[in-house]
Amino acid sequence: MKKRLLSFVVFSMVLGLAGCNSKGGGETDQSAAPDKAADTSAIYFNGSSTLTPVINTIAASFNEEYETWDKVDSSFEEAPISIYVASGGSGQGVATLIDGTTSFGMVAREVKDEEKKKIKDEKEYLVGIDALAITVNKESPLLERTDDLTTDQVIKIFSGEYKTWQEVDSSLPADDIVVLTRDVSGGAHEVFQKNIMKDVDVSADVIQAPTMGGLVEKIIDNKNAIGYASYGVASQNEDKLVKLKLDGVACTEENITGGNYILQRPLLLVGSGEPTEQQQAFLDVVLGEEGQAVVEEQGFIRSQSSK
Missing domain, CATH: 3.40.190.10 (Periplasmic binding protein-like II)
Known part of the structure; x- marks a missing residue:
């Protein structure tokens, strides 16, 4: 069967350091990222470069297997599965969750108390341990x-x-x-x-x-x-x-x-409020056997709850 072009898109243009001893870190080019409000069925991830390849791999496999949301669950609409992943560091993951431009922040550390206060109904999902x-x-x-x-x-x-x-x-x-x-x-x-x-x-x-x-x-x-x-x-x-x-x-x-x-350190997906049904379907894969196998394949430790 001829495979369709995946709707999965990765934004991970990381700027190189200006010099060998530069104190500046990597940044992600957000100018090319899609408008979160334009596609309500899309799922957006932003943050940790450590977690990025894990979510990339799981998302690509998920998209290739199902292609449209109705094939995941017949109650879902017949819309292409669109999962966007941007790598820019844990701090950026939290910041974009707070400002509402991402569905989940990817965070490779504990979420700070002052950050939790800014996230409405903060939810944490332990993907793995590093x-x-x-x-x-x-x-x-x-x-x-x-x-x-x-x-x-x-x-x-x-x-x-x-x-x-x-x-x-x-x-x-x-x-x-x-x-x-x-x-x-x-x-x-x-x-x-x-x-x-x-x-x-x-x-x-x-x-x-x-x-x-x-x-x-x-x-x-x-x-x-x-x-x-x-x-x-x-x-x-x-x-x-x-x-x-x-x-x-x-x-x-x-x-x-x-x-x-x-x-x-924990490898976390951080959300705000209860996930949508489509988001929960993908989270179930990330936290289930298939996703945890990817965590392990990439050298990290499975979340203890999945063992």
């Missing part, structure tokens, strides 16, 4: 000595107090450490700041990557690089990088779900 792994290149000089860092060592590396590997351990070479973070205004960095850095700022010299995939690529390309990578994205590249232990605790599924590894 963590931030302190990650280095497979050929990192650090691995000549250890695959374990203390929280204090991590703070000193990311704050710029330690500038070379020799300062971490005197037996290591005096090569400059290349420190990578996501943009410091994003959800991933908020988790890292809250759980590791606390009241210590990261150095102004860190390289801020616009996406988690971009951050991982920079670690793969530089043996002196270190950064915090999404557990899911890092797991997809285990042949090219190493997830370090933190205070002796390995970044494993068991330690993440058991609460022993402190850099864990």
